[in-house]
Structure formats: C-alpha cells, structure tokens
Amino acid sequence: DIQMTQSPSTLSASVGDRVTITCRASQSITSSLAWYQQKPGKAPNLLIYKASSLESGVPSRFSASGSGTEFTLTISSLQPEDFATYYCQQYHSYSSFGPGTKVDIK
Amino acid sequence: EVQLVESGGDLVQPGGSLRLSCAASGFTFRSYAMSWVRQAPGKGLEWVSGISGNGGSTYSADSVRGRFTISRDNSKTSLYLQMNSLSAEDTAVYYCAKGVQLWLDYFDSWGQGTLVTVSS
Numbered sequence: 001d002i003q004m005t006q007s008p009s010t011l012s013a014s015v016g017d018r019v020t021i022t023c024r025a026s027q028s029i030t031s032s033l034a035w036y037q038q039k040p041g042k043a044p045n046l047l048i049y050k051a052s053s054l055e056s057g058v059p060s061r062f063s064a065s066g067s068g069t070e071f072t073l074t075i076s077s078l079q080p081e082d083f084a085t086y087y088c089q090q091y092h093s094y095s096s097f098g099p100g101t102k103v104d105i106k
Numbered sequence: 107e108v109q110l111v112e113s114g115g116d117l118v119q120p121g122g123s124l125r126l127s128c129a130a131s132g133f134t135f136r137s138y139a140m141s142w143v144r145q146a147p148g149k150g151l152e153w154v155s156g157i158s159g160n161g162g163s164t165y166s167a168d169s170v171r172g173r174f175t176i177s178r179d180n181s182k183t184s185l186y187l188q189m190n191s192l193s194a195e196d197t198a199v200y201y202c203a204k205g206v207q208l209w210l211d212y213f214d215s216w217g218q219g220t221l222v223t224v225s226s
Contacts, residue, residue: 043217043218045216046213046214049206090214091211091212097143099150100151
C-alpha cells in the first residue's frame with residue numbers, strides 16, 4: 001500500500017501570507033495526486049487534481065506542483081475563508097489520504 | 107447538479123452490522139466509479155472502499171477487507187456499504203464520494219456524510 005505523509009501537521013499563518021504544504025508518497029505515484037480542503041463539519045472539497053490542475057471554480061490563489069513522490073500545495077495570499085484542513089490523496093494505486101495539515105490563524 | 111445523499115448511519119453495538127446507502131442524482135451514475143471515505147471523530151480522512159462504474163471491480167482498505175462489502179445498483183442510482191463485525195474503531199462519519207471516470211481516481215463530489223457510532 002502507498003503511504004502518504006504531509007508536513008507540517010499544523011501551520012499558523014496570517015491573512016495575506018503565502019502558505020506552502022508538502023505531501024510525500026512512499027513510492028512514485030507519477031501525477032496521480034489530488035488536494036482537498038475541509039472545513040469543520042463539512043465534506044471535503046476538491047481543489048487540485050493530477051498534481052497541478054485547478055478544479056473549476058477554485059480561486060487562482062491556489063496552485064500545486066510535483067510529481068513522483070513529492071508534491072506541494074501553495075496558497076499565494078491567504079484569505080479568511082482559507083483557514084481549514086488540507087488533505088492530499090493519491091489515486092495511483094487504489095486510494096489513500098495524507099494525515100492532513102490544519103491551517104489556523106496566527 | 108450532482109447530489110449524493112447518504113443514509114443508514116446509526117448507533118450499533120460492537121459485533122453488529124449496518125448497511126449504508128447513498129442516493130445519487132444529477133449525473134449518469136453508471137459511468138463513474140464511487141467510493142466510501144470515512145472520518146473518525148477529530149481524525150483525518152480514510153478511504154474505505156471503491157467500486158467501478160459497472161460494479162464489476164471492487165477494492166477495500168486492509169482495515170475493512172473481509173468485513174465491509176461495497177455494492178451498487180445502477181438501476182436505482184444507489185451505492186451501498188454493508189458493514190459487518192463492527193468495532194469501536196469503525197466509529198466515523200461515512201462519506202459517499204463520486205469519481206471522475208469508470209475506475210478509482212479522485213473525487214469531485216461528496217455527500218454530507220452519515221454518522222456510524224459503534225458502542226455498547
């Protein structure tokens with residue numbers, strides 16, 4: 001099974017900050033990686049697929065890159081509505097999620 | 107508009123069984139793989155089980171294999187999860203999630219979730 005890790009587990013930031021989250025896979029997953037945002041009490045929301053493709057309707061301040069085993073999600077200028085938990089998901093071999101990164105207010 | 111509505115969550119005793127359902131609408135159900143993803147209280151997301159568009163292929167996580175069975179009825183545009191031999195570790199919100207092609211991939215739509223609590 002493919003194991004996913006994320007760092008940091010928690011990130012404290014301010015509105016307007018540039019934020020970067022890293023996701024690593026235990027083996028190569030090529031570009032079969034998605035990113036989700038989840039707010040408390042809500043279902044996850046797809047942000048990015050195929051490692052760097054922005055889902056329709058997602059603000060352009062979200063971007064992502066990577067391939068193989070290392071991936072990043074960047075928020076260029078953090079907005080109040082971006083405080084949430086972010087998960088990566090590999091779908092190269094079945095599916096598995098990273099443990100999540102909580103972005104909270106500094 | 108895609109809609110996924112889960113039901114069937116309940117309080118169940120350890121060792122018991124439960125069947126979850128997910129009613130889908132707003133898209134050609136048979137054309138997409140579907141999955142169940144769960145989230146224990148205060149924890150992260152865990153993919154549980156997936157099924158191909160025609161129902162011919164299924165796969166489950168090690169944590170539930172042999173206890174949980176995923177199925178679908180394309181004529182009723184519904185997804186199911188039969189859960190047996192439940193334990194406290196299965197307590198979670200269970201989400202139904204839609205894939206973007208016939209086999210497993212990422213999820214572009216999610217239901218609101220249904221809560222399963224395993225406790226005596």
